[in-house]
């Protein structure tokens with residue numbers, strides 16, 4: 001039995017799922033609105049002989065027929081950023097307003113940070129945190145290339161992060177794009193399944209739960225937290241959210257993403273989860289020819 005077989009009972013079309021996991025991913029970039037709108041970025045790529053296909057659900061996502069978009073001048077000028085399609089979901093779901101105070105709890109190497117900066121029109125305060133200093137240097141260089149000036153970088157364990165020293169009582173919006181077993185990256189990383197399975201998922205779920213709790217506690221009443229992973233494992237997705245719903249002042253809310261998906265699970269491996277978990281979304285590789293992803297939106301209450 002391989003690590004994906006345990007998902008046969010929950011995936012809508014298991015044969016198509018397995019087949020998609022074997023195929024390489026389409027090459028996709030995100031147009032960076034801080035420097036160039038999607039039409040301008042697409043035209044610049046086409047000037048270099050690249051064929052560009054647009055995505056209806058998100059006009060900033062451009063599929064390109066080169067596996068080296070980083071060798072084009074729109075990349076060097078910061079007009080585009082290589083970002084997997086489903087990885088562009090959570091920032092859109094968080095949907096910050098210009099001027100907001102936003103915390104990106106696990107931010108490196110900064111794909112979603114720089115997308116959030118774009119959605120903020122580069123206006124506001126975007127605190128990008130990660131506990132891995134090496135990965136933060138990639139974030140810094142991405143933010144610089146893409147012209148994201150509203151980003152402040154911190155190197156803390158998100159479980160103990162505090163914004164006191166920055167004059168912020170609570171954030172308007174927080175992204176918890178937590179470390180995970182990365183099963184959904186199998187299409188770009190053939191080794192992704194080497195160390196996964198229920199044990200590995202249960203081991204990392206405690207860290208994920210603590211980061212999500214911190215995210216909720218640092219968000220103002222009425223503010224939004226988005227929780228996301230690139231794994232299929234329910235222990236790291238619905239299981240984590242179910243735990244915080246029990247004892248944190250937070251509720252799952254609906255959101256729209258115009259991509260095929262499956263609802264979050266309410267039962268797995270003999271456990272039942274809160275019924276509102278159907279408001280979360282699972283994105284399987286065969287549904288939109290992407291990687292695998294999980295996303296949930298939470299509103300913080302009193």
Ligand SMILES: C[S@@+](CC[C@H](N)C(=O)[O-])C[C@H]1O[C@@H](n2cnc3c(N)ncnc32)[C@H](O)[C@@H]1O
Nearest residue numbers: 106107108109110111112131132157158177179
């Ligand atoms: C899924 S990746 C984040 C990807 C990033 N959001 C992006 O879009 O580029 C998870 C990140 O969590 C970081 N991490 C792991 N444990 C952490 C902790 N306790 N506190 C803060 N960051 C942590 C890892 O270094 C890694 O960069």
